[in-house]
Amino acid sequence: MSEKITVSVIKADVGSVVGHSRPHPSMMDKCREMLTDGQKQGIIEDFYVTRVGDDINLLMTHYKGENHKDVHGLAWNAFMEATKLAKKMKMYAAGQDLLTDAFSGNVKGAGPGSAEMEFAERASEPMLFFMADKTEPAAYSLPLSRIFLDPFTTTGLVIDARAKKGFDVEIHDVKDSKKVVMSSPEETLSILSLLGDTTRYAIKRITSRSGIGPAAVVSTDKLNMTAGKYVGKDDPVCICRSQSGLPAVGEFLQPFMNTMLVAGWMRGSHVGALYPCSVDNSDPTYFDGPPRICCIGFQLNDGRFQGIEPMDSKPGIHQPIDFFEGQVWDHVRSNAVKASKMMRGHGPFMPAILSPEEMEYTSRPEVLKELTKRLEKLD
Ligand code: F6R
Ligand code: MG
Ligand code: MG
Numbered sequence: 192m193s194e195k196i197t198v199s200v201i202k203a204d205v206g207s208v209v210g211h212s213r214p215h216p217s218m219m220d221k222c223r224e225m226l227t228d229g230q231k232q233g234i235i236e237d238f239y240v241t242r243v244g245d246d247i248n249l250l251m252t253h254y255k256g257e258n259h260k261d262v263h264g265l266a267w268n269a270f271m272e273a274t275k276l277a278k279k280m281k282m283y284a285a286g287q288d289l290l291t292d293a294f295s296g297n298v299k300g301a302g303p304g305s306a307e308m309e310f311a312e313r314a315s316e317p318m319l320f321f322m323a324d325k326t327e328p329a330a331y332s333l334p335l336s337r338i339f340l341d342p343f344t345t346t347g348l349v350i351d352a353r354a355k356k357g358f359d360v361e362i363h364d365v366k367d368s369k370k371v372v373m374s375s376p377e378e379t380l381s382i383l384s385l386l387g388d389t390t391r392y393a394i395k396r397i398t399s400r401s402g403i404g405p406a407a408v409v410s411t412d413k414l415n416m417t418a419g420k421y422v423g424k425d426d427p428v429c430i431c432r433s434q435s436g437l438p439a440v441g442e443f444l445q446p447f448m449n450t451m452l453v454a455g456w457m458r459g460s461h462v463g464a465l466y467p468c469s470v471d472n473s474d475p476t477y478f479d480g481p482p483r484i485c486c487i488g489f490q491l492n493d494g495r496f497q498g499i500e501p502m503d504s505k506p507g508i509h510q511p512i513d514f515f516e517g518q519v520w521d522h523v524r525s526n527a528v529k530a531s532k533m534m535r536g537h538g539p540f541m542p543a544i545l546s547p548e549e550m551e552y553t554s555r556p557e558v559l560k561e562l563t564k565r566l567e568k569l570d
Contacts, residue, residue, distance in 0.1 A: 215282055
């Protein structure tokens with residue numbers, strides 16, 4: 192195939208069963224039905240419907256390029272139909288992430304998150320899909336920095352000639368809607384000087400400097416900013432291509448062995464540790480969390496997702512590798528619970544809660560209003 196393939200992940204929380212836990216299976220089935228139609232109509236080449244916690248993730252391949260109205264429209268309609276079911280079943284927060292009645296051809300600014308990359312499919316194309324719940328896009332900045340900028344994580348940066356050429360990192364200022372592309376290794380320390388401020392900066396995209404094309408893309412649609420007020424954390428996804436001049440699958444996974452604190456837990460207002468787990472184990476079970484991260488992998492096969500399903504299985508039925516499922520991650524999970532518990536020990540005090548500007552919920556303006564007359568100047 193010479194034509195470039197586009198891999199799109201469009202995701203939304205349109206309601207779940209028992210608080211913010213898990214979309215009802217019939218909502219996921221409805222999305223599958225809608226995407227099967229889209230596949231028949233030739234809008235998309237292939238798809239896989241999955242979830243992390245209460246978010247439905249639509250993985251799609253097509254030859255239409257990024258931001259295509261038909262692909263975005265298909266995802267939007269799937270979420271609308273899933274919402275109808277959610278409302279009928281009185282699911283919690285039904286339709287939460289669909290912020291407009293007048294869809295204008297692109298999910299950007301309309302509520303759902305999206306990450307898309309267009310590239311020439313290589314002879315063999317191993318792909319990873321990270322999906323997080325109860326956190327924000329900048330949660331990927333630390334692990335992606337380790338993967339693409341840190342030779343103590345990715346030995347390939349030292350010993351693979353193509354990886355050694357480095358990577359271009361597109362950084363978004365999610366508050367002021369600005370972007371900049373910086374190059375590693377030359378500008379690594381300056382890159383980290385920005386990314387360290389996770390309230391403002393997040394990695395959007397990473398591109399190979401040896402001509403392989405895009406290597407990672409994150410959904411950075413800051414929902415709270417989009418809606419003009421906080422309506423929930425983004426629960427971002429990250430699409431990655433790996434191997435042969437890019438970080439190996441194992442190099443992508445390695446940083447998740449570290450326990451990382453991220454923002455967005457409980458009421459979008461707390462800090463908790465990232466808990467790597469399988470898709471099946473991604474229901475939030477402790478204080479609406481801890482923030483979950485899943486990682487599934489597919490090969491691409493001429494624009495189709497190739498998992499471990501039998502070769503003659505039906506289109507749209509796929510079985511990815513679920514990388515965080517196994518026992519090797521048990522001690523990381525247990526460390527994540529320990530770290531999260533430690534944060535919980537602070538109750539409503541910082542650093543367990545976010546800085547005032549980042550809180551999704553706050554009662555402070557009302558409290559201060561009530562106190563107006565009682566507030567006195569210090570002597
Ligand atoms: C939502 C989430 C939850 C909610 C919390 C309060 O995905 O992360 O932690 O923020 O359960 O929800 P409401 O305000 O709907 O009662
Ligand atoms: Mg939710
Ligand atoms: Mg969620």
